[in-house]
């Protein structure tokens with residue numbers, strides 16, 4: 236899927252602006268968004284939280300994911316999961332799964348990753364290139380569209396009530412929101 240992510244009616248119904256855009260004028264700005272999303276992640280005991288990161292090669296998806304993972308407590312260098320497709324981090328009782336579907340050959344191949352095993356509580360799935368996995372990709376609580384032109388920016392859309400809370404937290408923490 237390309238272009239704007241549809242915002243489900245459920246996100247609109249919970250009484251918040253379901254979309255925000257921030258300028259990401261330099262690498263620290265992209266990292267700050269990752270840090271803020273880590274701090275505000277609405278962890279659940281029963282349900283995985285899902286963050287989609289869309290945008291062209293070089294848009295800053297892995298930069299953002301790495302900052303998010305560091306803030307969650309990952310001390311080792313964050314590897315891009317471009318070849319392995321998935322990197323797992325056990326963080327105390329929590330699990331973060333960093334997934335990059337760029338090299339997925341077909342949506343069918345997604346089944347071999349066993350993502351279903353991670354659709355459980357205390358888990359966060361960060362998915363780069365979610366479009367490549369088609370409808371088998373877990374639906375996002377929050378979707379980020381990273382752009383480089385005309386300026387670097389991130390547009391966040393909530394896909395669930397939890398995502399709306401997540402988005403509002405980020406909106407409160409970041410000051411560079413722009414209208415879109």
Ligand SMILES: Nc1ncnc2c1ncn2[C@@H]1O[C@H](COP(=O)(O)OP(=O)(O)O)[C@@H](O)[C@H]1O
Pocket residue numbers: 259260261262263264265290291292293294295296297298299387
């Ligand atoms: N806001 C930004 N401003 C300038 N450069 C950035 C920004 N965010 C990321 N970059 C740089 O862009 C390059 C590609 O970033 P990366 O996170 O690997 O992109 P992606 O995962 O979307 O392909 C890296 O060199 C990174 O430092």
Ligand SMILES: [Mg+2]
Pocket residue numbers: 296297298315335363
């Ligand atoms: Mg990447």
